[in-house]
Amino acid sequence: MKNLHILLQRLADAGLEFVVVGGFAGVLHGSAYVTEDLDICAMMTPETVARLRRALADLKPVHRMTPQKLSFLEHPPAGQPLANVYLETEAGIIDVLGSVLGIGDYEALARNAIEIPLFGRRCRVISLEDLIKAKEALGREKDLLTAKELRAIAAKRRLAGGNT
Secondary structure (H helix, E strand, O other): OOOHHHHHHHHHHOOOOOEEEHHHHHHHOOOOOOOOEEEEEOOOOHHHHHHHHHHHHHHOOEEOOOOOOOEOOOOOOOOOOOOEEEEEEOOEEEEEEOEEOOOEEHHHHHHHOEEEEEOOEEEEEOOHHHHHHHHHHHOOHHHHHHHHHHHHHHHHHHHHOOOO
16 A cells, blocks of 8 residues: 555645545455555645645656546646646645545535545545445445445444444
């Protein structure tokens, strides 16, 4: 999981409002599937993008989905609307999503998110039930396998009287 803790600490310290989603959220809920990146959902406002740029500036963030590996610090220009940002940094890969398939935007995720301590910070993480819905909505084989495992974790927690 490379240096995901650095990325999470930077985002939290920058005052960015986000919910951890994706594979790392699965790990936090007990999944055995290993992930090498960090996926978060945030409101993709110009202010959020500016905070994200400041938080990651010295980690040399580049757009990983473009062959030219354009600097996120310069592209796109400030104020241009963004739906999602897929970045590679010196601390690892981070995907910032404006919404999550099967659930909705940041506000929808935040409603059911849980707050947990992570690397000395308090962070919101997608609820187990929402993560299962999101994985099933993606429909890829690896996501369906993870959803099956997460369903088993949720069932075990219910039997133990815990929260999902």
